[in-house]
Amino acid sequence: MTEPGNIVRVSKLTKNFKMGKMDVEVLKGIDLEIVKGQYISIMGPSGSGKSTLFNMIGGLDKPTSGKVYIDEVDISQLDAYELAWLRCRKIGYIFQTFNIIQVMTALENVTLPMVFAGMNNDDAVQKGIELLDVVGLGDRFQHKPFELSGGQQQRVAVARALANDPAIILADEPTGNLDLTTGEEIIKLLKRLSLERGVTIISATHDFKMLNVSDQVVWIRDGRVDKIEDRNELSISVGQIDDRG
Amino acid sequence: MDRQVVLPFLKSLEIAYKNLRVRFFRSMITTMSLVLAIAFLTFVGVTTDIINGMLDSGNTEAHQKLTQSGYDIDSVQSRMESDVKQRWIIMLSLLVCVVGIVNAQLMAVTERFREIGTMKCLGALDRFILRLFLLEAGIQGLAGAAIGAVAGCFFALLNAFFRFGTLFLTGFYWSDMAAAAGVAMGVGSLLSLIGVFYPAMVASRMQPVEAMRIEH
Numbered sequence: 001m002t003e004p005g006n007i008v009r010v011s012k013l014t015k016n017f018k019m020g021k022m023d024v025e026v027l028k029g030i031d032l033e034i035v036k037g038q039y040i041s042i043m044g045p046s047g048s049g050k051s052t053l054f055n056m057i058g059g060l061d062k063p064t065s066g067k068v069y070i071d072e073v074d075i076s077q078l079d080a081y082e083l084a085w086l087r088c089r090k091i092g093y094i095f096q097t098f099n100i101i102q103v104m105t106a107l108e109n110v111t112l113p114m115v116f117a118g119m120n121n122d123d124a125v126q127k128g129i130e131l132l133d134v135v136g137l138g139d140r141f142q143h144k145p146f147e148l149s150g151g152q153q154q155r156v157a158v159a160r161a162l163a164n165d166p167a168i169i170l171a172d173e174p175t176g177n178l179d180l181t182t183g184e185e186i187i188k189l190l191k192r193l194s195l196e197r198g199v200t201i202i203s204a205t206h207d208f209k210m211l212n213v214s215d216q217v218v219w220i221r222d223g224r225v226d227k228i229e230d231r232n233e234l235s236i237s238v239g240q241i242d243d244r245g
Numbered sequence: 246m247d248r249q250v251v252l253p254f255l256k257s258l259e260i261a262y263k264n265l266r267v268r269f270f271r272s273m274i275t276t277m278s279l280v281l282a283i284a285f286l287t288f289v290g291v292t293t294d295i296i297n298g299m300l301d302s303g304n305t306e307a308h309q310k311l312t313q314s315g316y317d318i319d320s321v322q323s324r325m326e327s328d329v330k331q332r333w334i335i336m337l338s339l340l341v342c343v344v345g346i347v348n349a350q351l352m353a354v355t356e357r358f359r360e361i362g363t364m365k366c367l368g369a370l371d372r373f374i375l376r377l378f379l380l381e382a383g384i385q386g387l388a389g390a391a392i393g394a395v396a397g398c399f400f401a402l403l404n405a406f407f408r409f410g411t412l413f414l415t416g417f418y419w420s421d422m423a424a425a426a427g428v429a430m431g432v433g434s435l436l437s438l439i440g441v442f443y444p445a446m447v448a449s450r451m452q453p454v455e456a457m458r459i460e461h
């Protein structure tokens with residue numbers, strides 16, 4: 001029924017939010033198939049529902065109707081334990097606001113998911129240091145988040161997202177709070193990880209710098225998929241965007 | 246495949262301890278009312294022990310001292326009445342203390358919603374969060390109650406010394422004082438746990454998105 005190799009499949013997904021007595025339809029039926037190992041950008045204007053979709057795919061919020069399949073498993077069927085396991089092992093999250101745990105050092109932030117995954121402390125520390133090295137923070141592992149710049153905090157978040165070698169990295173506007181150059185570095189880092197490690201990267205963004213590295217761009221407008229463009233089709237619209245912006 | 250996420254007990258203890266250390270001031274404020282209540286509880290307990298010791302010793306000099314400082318040593322009834330009054334005051338102070346802890350912990354938990362949401366995104370189960378909060382409160386309770394008990398004993402002895410001179414040692418047993426301090430510490434830890442339970446439940450049941458949406 002489904003093609004193999006779809007790491008994420010979203011089917012007829014809707015989400016309503018209650019605003020007082022009114023139901024606000026935010027997602028109005030999203031269908032999406034994401035192939036393993038790709039770098040996907042979800043683009044769309046503010047309020048179009050990108051973050052909402054992100055939360056559904058990541059198992060952080062429940063859809064009103066429709067299904068999300070991760071590795072062809074319907075995640076609405078998972079119990080609390082399996083869902084925690086999914087969040088811990090299968091998916092790495094990156095947020096616009098970094099969400100580094102402020103009271104922990106960079107290294108402790110990175111090792112925490114490994115602890116949850118049951119790895120012993122020494123191995124976790126070793127792998128944590130390696131990962132911080134991968135993101136270019138090898139010498140900063142003892143630093144507390146407030147001693148790090150925004151870009152460095154986001155690198156910690158990237159290292160943390162990689163902690164348990166997830167199949168998917170979900171990033172919600174990872175460059176939203178960063179300046180141009182730092183944002184570009186984070187994008188390059190994500191792209192490199194997707195190439196080197198075969199991680200599927202799904203990133204919601206406003207950032208047109210993302211387009212250059214994306215294998216596929218999903219345009220969302222008003223809670224629906226507007227169009228899906230592959231890399232080769234992109235140059236045309238990117239041209240238009242550059243003209244506009 | 247074993248699809249379980251875990252948080253070993255020692256690791257939770259380590260995280261709880263570090264959390265407390267990093268938020269030292271916050272934790273102190275939360276614990277302050279507990280320290281005071283336990284100090285008061287210990288003070289009253291030890292003072293009662295001392296006075297009862299002096300009464301029961303049959304030492305006339307001690308009895309004189311007691312009468313001088315306003316004790317009606319002959320009337321069993323007045324002794325019981327003051328006991329009841331004391332018990333009420335202690336209960337009230339402990340109640341106030343619990344309310345204080347709940348209040349302080351609710352604020353502390355609210356400040357940590359984002360952290361809780363993040364932990365859940367990393368795979369934490371509800372009960373990991375609950376356990377962390379209970380451990381933190383337990384440590385706070387033990388430490389706060391220990392400080393309170395020591396302070397309570399110290400001031401009870403000091404107070405007794407100024408009122409009765411060295412006579413207060415007649416019929417006084419150090420083991421009684423240790424027992425009173427021990428009870429106070431137990432009560433303190435329990436109060437701390439009771440006070441954190443509701444805030445911790447609220448925190449641990451939050452959905453990750455809810456927890457992270459809240460702005461500070």
Ligand SMILES: Nc1ncnc2c1ncn2[C@@H]1O[C@H](COP(=O)(O)OP(=O)(O)OP(=O)(O)O)[C@@H](O)[C@H]1O
Nearest residue numbers: 017018019026044045046047048049050051052053
């Ligand atoms: N918990 C909620 N309760 C009510 N409405 C919500 C809630 N979360 C999101 N919305 C609404 O859903 C719509 C889509 O929000 P969403 O955050 O998904 O947009 P977005 O595409 O991520 O926007 P941005 O680019 O600004 O981040 C918005 O109109 C928002 O007001």
Ligand SMILES: [Mg+2]
Nearest residue numbers: 050051052172
């Ligand atoms: Mg958003």
